[in-house]
Amino acid sequence: xxxxxxxxxxxxxxxxxxxxxxKTNTKTRSVPVLLMTxxxxxxxxxxxxxxxxxxxxxxxxxxEKKIERLMxxxx
Numbered sequence: 001x002x003x004x005x006x007x008x009x010x011x012x013x014x015x016x017x018x019x020x021x022x023k024t025n026t027k028t029r030s031v032p033v034l035l036m037t038x039x040x041x042x043x044x045x046x047x048x049x050x051x052x053x054x055x056x057x058x059x060x061x062x063x064e065k066k067i068e069r070l071m072x073x074x075x
Contacts, residue, residue: 001028008070013037016048023049032070 001022009031011018019035022028035053051073052066 001031006031007074008032008034008067010034010036011050013039019048019050030074032074034066034070 009018009022011033013035016035019033022031022033032051033049035048035050036056036058037053038056041053041055051070054063054066
């Protein structure tokens with residue numbers, strides 16, 4: 001994070017610890033996090049510290065819309 005300073009982070013549900021670390025760190029908590037999962041979103045704990053989520057397989061236009069929305073919110 002320090003080296004690249006991303007504007008958005010996309011993580012798989014199996015990497016949810018990364019999202020938790022990002023959202024609890026005062027220097028990175030404002031970076032939007034998009035969670036991708038192969039599980040039904042109903043099976044995922046809604047309290048995960050992410051800004052949005054998408055189920056796999058996903059279609060590219062939906063992913064692009066979600067990314068665009070997250071980037072607009074963080075601007």
